[in-house]
Amino acid sequence: MNLKEIKIIGIDGKCQTIKFDYKGLANYIFSKTQDIGELELARKLYKTGKVELDKEQAQALKNYIDQAFGAIVKEALFPKLDKIINQ
Numbered sequence: 135m136n137l138k139e140i141k142i143i144g145i146d147g148k149c150q151t152i153k154f155d156y157k158g159l160a161n162y163i164f165s166k167t168q169d170i171g172e173l174e175l176a177r178k179l180y181k182t183g184k185v186e187l188d189k190e191q192a193q194a195l196k197n198y199i200d201q202a203f204g205a206i207v208k209e210a211l212f213p214k215l216d217k218i219i220n221q
Contacts, residue, residue, distance in 0.1 A: 135218075138183035140210045154207070156183045162202045169194075192218035 137156040144150045160180035167173055172194055179185050187195065196215045199207060 135187055135214065136184045137179065137211075140207065142206050142210045156180075159198065159202065163195075163198050166198070166201075187215075187218050189219050189221065 137154050137159070139151050140154045141149055141151050157180055160176045163172055163176035163179070167176065171191070175185060175191055175194070185191070185195075192215045196212060196219070199211055199215075
């Protein structure tokens with residue numbers, strides 16, 4: 135999953151591509167997690183902006199995004215994460 139840019143639906147209803155604060159998300163995970171696997175996920179995300187996720191990691195990422203970001207980001211990323219979680 136590439137988190138460098140995300141597609142959002144703007145207030146005018148038009149689709150827009152914006153730069154996503156993937157380093158901010160990585161720092162948030164890094165500072166909050168108690169799980170070594172999530173710590174490594176945060177490091178990889180910080181370095182590359184891209185991560186390959188299994189179901190467990192996708193659920194963890196969804197939880198962190200839910201805590202740290204607003205509805206625009208959730209609307210853009212939750213469906214992608216749900217696809218991985220529900221495979």
